[in-house]
Amino acid sequence: MSAVDAKIVRTMCPMNCHPTFCGMQVEVESGRLKTLSGDKDNPDSAGFLCVRGRATSEIFGNPKRLLYPQIRDDRRTDIWRRVSWDEALDFMAKRMRSAGPEAVGLWAGHGGFTVGSAVTVQLMQRFAHMYGCQNWHPAMVCWGLGGFGVGLTGALKVNTKEDMAENSNMIVLWGANISSQPNTARHIVAARRRGAKVITIDVRRTEAAAQSDEVFLIRPGSDAAFALAVMHVIVTEKLHDSEFIEAHTVGFAELSSHVLPFTPAWAAAETGLEEGQIASFARAYASTRPAMILLGGSSMHKSANGWHAARAISCLPALTGNFGVAGGGLGPRHGAHSAAMCWCGRPLIPTVLWRSGVIAR
Template identity: 35%
Template sequence: MWKRAVCTKDCPDTCGLLVQVEDGRIIRVKGDPDHPYTQGFICKKGARFPEHVHGAARLTEPLRRTGPKGSGEFEPVTWDEALDEVAANIRRVADEFGPEAVLPYSYAGHMGLVHRHSGDAFFNKLGASRLDATICGPAATAGFKASLGSGPSTEIQEAAKSDFIIIWGNNTLVTNVHAWPHFLRARKNGAKIVVIDPYRNPTANEADRHLMLRPGTDAALALAVMHVLIDEDMLDHDFIATRTIGFDRLKERVIDWPPARAAEICGLRETEIRDLARAYGTARAPYIRSGWGPARQLAGGMAMRTISLLPALVNAFAKPGGGITRSLGGAPGKAASLLRPDLRPEGTRTVNMVRLGHALTELSDPPIKLLYNYLSNPAAVAPQSAQVMAGLAREDLFTVVQEMYMTDTARFADIILPGASFLETGDIYRCYGHNHIQIARPVIAPVGQARPILDTFQALAARLGFDEEVFSLTEEQCIERILAESADSPFMDGVDLDALRRGEPVRLNIPANPFEHGFKTASGKVEFYSQSMADQGLDPLPDGTPVRDPEGGDAYPLECITPPHPLLLNSAFNEIESIRERTGGPKVLIHPDTAKTRGIEQGMAVRVFNGRGQITALAEVTEDTRPDLLVIEGLHWPNTRPGAGSNQLTSQRITDMGNTCAFHCNKAEVEPLE
């Protein structure tokens, strides 16, 4: 029997799936051919979901720690014993230290609106410290919003009509594979594809041109492109006059960013920059697919802000096939009656999830005494892992982890609660890579004693005497509540709710060019000059000055970035043995010149290090990276690959906008492993 489902991983494609079930087991997973965006194919990772659900190492019963923290030594207990112990420790910590001594930690391990947010009401009622969930995209969001406003951007499918496509900091063939067919259709009709990225990844290999710029110099490149567009008058003057503000001030800033200056900063040739600008300025319908890479720098918000202004100079928005894509979707929203922010005491402390290491080891008044982790693996994904691990190892920290596998975080737990997979739960899914929504229902019953996250929080709420209605709602009731509270969104106008409830993908009411009738900025126009940024004490104009990792000075001469691995997604899919083995373990891409000066040869074990930590990896000596750049793809679990974990090298410093993490802004050194 084939059943419909939706991939819940943190990926813009949010694929519609068909799942083959026999005798209560998942046999096969494939793409839904009737899904307008998925169109019948999925990535190599998604095809391994049967192993994800039925893996031999899956946690299927509650566990209590019996050995030292981090040892991975546990004993089985019943659900009642586990929940009683968790509830008792929540009461103990709240009574002795105050409820803010409890910290929930979760993110996007499940992208459904019900289960991802199922703990919000519980922790608001408790009065626990509030988690500022900023670890991924807020810098990109803030930068884009400052220029073009909030809301969805150009639909990816529009790119099929473009004649000039820039993929800027997005490894499409790895992280957004369903966009690629639309780019190929454009190429078939004569379009050129340019990739801007610090290293030659699979997408760059398939491009017509690749600009291998230094990390963190994207804004400088964008300003130099603006310089050429203005200097050679490749502008839409009517659009600039009527639909933008601050152009004269922009011109004054752009004068200081000629291609020669940017070439030196970016590590590019001046001719490369001029050719890019002229191709963009003379294109019939230029299109930009912006990724998250440029925003994962200390000046990442400014980088995204600057890139986002380019379409306004040529009015790419009005040209079929032109525009810029950052994020799509936009409805349904999170239902306030499910989140219950009104239950949270006024003035409750907020903890930025980027600074978990600091929170667990240095925060006081009160210190964190209970960590409740779900839908995330912070021991691997949070920056400055050594400090995170030190915090997790505290014997006075009671840690609860709801998880499917023995992750690095789960190994530090006092209680592990076995979680149900997305194929064993129901939910409603919105997307950020296309404009469709879908409801999925369980295709099989939970394996063993695994339970959905919603059920777990409701059971804990009952033990703590929380009696609000939200703590008794079923999955279906939560889904209906989300639909009801999103009914006034213009994106939901005309949506076929009956088809949605049948599990079919349904398109939101979002035009392919959502900028047609204006921009959701304070002025209603494109803001070359942003008064809102000035009010925050930020530079109101684009600035291309790179901001580098300030720690360590000249001791660590190489840049280091940590982009996605083709077979992993954040730290997910490490649990699947066949995928884990195919990755071959962590590798670091090193330019031949860099390797030669350090006595490093192909395949040699090396140590990559800085003042925050170190990892071991195999050297991949290749011209696919720059001489001044190390590239470490993916997040390998240290507990399965000793010495792995690239976030040993990353910093807890916060970006210029969005309060997020600069994962690609690291200075490091590499040497042969003795």
């Protein structure tokens, strides 16, 4: 091995963090990983690598990695035999032919989908189209459903974490655990140092709670109930932004009647919070500008109808005129695209949609 073989490769962390991956510098010698560190020149991560990113070096040469195809002939056992790629492909082709394309579905593993690059998924999709079988989107088990919920309200675009650090006066971490997106954490800390209030709403105390001024622990699956009661307070106490609602949303009258039965007393029974806690959160959120809600990427949406929580929560920035403003809207959600501004420089204004028949414009 000579020093000539050694080279520094600039790359990205292969984990599945969003909204951005962290930059890495990898020293490779004779085709083997020698050292790994954060890329200080990366404009976003600026040398940061969390514990997961740093542990990437354990992947290479790890004897526990699955590198070859294996077949289990009897599903009642845990006995696997190593086979050649040809045998594995013949095995799959035979099974698929005997089932027929209408009875075959492809489902990319989450790792292949997120870490394995878009190319893996695109090739699978092409194959499914050519063969005529189903192709299932791996996101549908968790954050896809949350995305579906916020998409229905017209709020898929999010404000950036840099915008949060510089401009938000309130940050609501709603089911957002910063260990799933550690690269957002320093921006939350920066905002807090500047004086922004950080509030966590979650079903358990996470790392985010340690960075928060106030923590609301609610029963699992009661996020939509909390959001409905918050809307009830905002609407009945007339804390909403009428001008914004008039200019940028539709469905306000329907929404107002819909939330009337969902009082803080009703939500207290659902969430396990006290009635006064719900009302005081609603008043604080409605009266603080700009306020940003960082919606959790996955867990909240993993219950039956859990995506309704995303719909309810993403109505809040529209009710309070927090959409389309620096430091407001929805924060950098796991898997969301950051694009608060249109190419022409105008803010993209999402709108309220609640219940079928009310369409965003």
